[in-house]
Amino acid sequence: MNRSNSTSHSIFWANDFPPVTSGIATFFVNICRHLPADRVEVIAPRMEGTDEVDGALPYPVRRLNLPVGESVNAKLFKTVLTLWYGLLESLFRRPARHHCGQVVSSGIAGLLYKKLFGIPYVVYVYGSETVRLGTSNLFRRLMHAILNNSEKVIAISRVTADEFIAFGTDSVHIQVVYPGVDANRFRPDTPDQSVIERFGLHNKKVLLTVARLDERKGHDTVIRALGMLAEEVPELVYLIPSIGREEERLRRLVQESGLKDRVQFLGLFPDEDLPKLYNVCDIYVMPNRVTTASALAGDIEGFGIAFVEAGACGKPVIACRSGGAVEAVLDEETGLLVEPGSDEAVVTAIRRLLHDPDLAKRLGEAGRRRVETTFDWPILSAQLERWL
Incomplete structure (x- = not known):
């Protein structure tokens, strides 16, 4: 200042x-x-x-x-x-x-x-x-x-x-x-066994979305993608640690899709435990899109801090080419960007990361490096002080 x-x-x-x-x-x-x-x-x-x-x-x-x-x-x-x-x-x-x-x-x-x-x-x-x-x-x-x-x-x-x-x-x-993260708090770590046991994640491949249950976050796209991959990847599960206006509709979609044993709604997850949740997942996926609901029509994802938190924990991410997500995620460098509104594109991206662990590892490591050089809070707060 x-x-x-x-x-x-x-x-x-x-x-x-x-x-x-x-x-x-x-x-x-x-x-x-x-x-x-x-x-x-x-x-x-x-x-x-x-x-x-x-x-x-x-x-x-x-x-x-x-x-x-x-x-x-x-x-x-x-x-x-x-x-x-x-x-x-x-x-x-x-x-x-x-x-x-x-x-x-x-x-x-x-x-x-x-x-x-x-x-x-x-x-x-x-x-x-x-x-x-x-x-x-x-x-x-x-x-x-x-x-x-x-x-x-x-x-x-x-x-x-x-x-x-x-x-x-x-x-x-x-x-x-840009919104930042605490790189000392969000960092790669050994998966927490208590989290694995609590949610039954032994020998599972885990998809994760940390976001309010709003239309533009794309939880329904992930649920449909999971259904399309169910036979091919029987160990694939999906964790949703949040609440929101879309919860009832999403729960109904899970039930209708026969995925109630593979999708877990965790409710509000303690903020201090979020790094543990990121570190048990294999892929962070949030296929963001423009909202179409009348009350919020045209609303976009301004940035997507969870993409950066996941990257800080060394996880590959999947996002859509919509809104500020294209700045939070560098395509083919820290994650994969797909076209919004396409279930098939999300399926392809998930399949690609599951079948190519070297790619997943490379994207996660690059995401971590980018956090350390660009999105760590001391760097961003110093910028803010210079400008005010």
């Missing part, structure tokens, strides 16, 4: 923050973890499990009674409360900077406090906000004002940055900061 602000605190407004489990929540918690603890304070919604999470963090987190739902009313109420709380912060504490984790709710607040008090603000963007929010002239004008009056717009991928430039954001405001 600027030297003039080096002894002043900044406020980081994060609607997505642990114990919420999402790539964005992980992104925010790690950005703050790698900035000096006396220079940042997080403000996030209060929910079950926050005391345990906050006590383990090296920086202060203040919890507010903000709504966490996705309804229009919840978002409107959240915006109003954020404006009020932020006004009090700006009046009485005068932070050096506001970090706005959402374009609309905290972004509106950031714009207002810059106009009223001259406090600079940074906006974080990470997907298809322009698709979801830029459909009316009012919203477009509001978003243009928020983005172009900011000190910086931090995008999690080049794809995301280009989308916002096309939307009308001045390119000089935008900087790409």
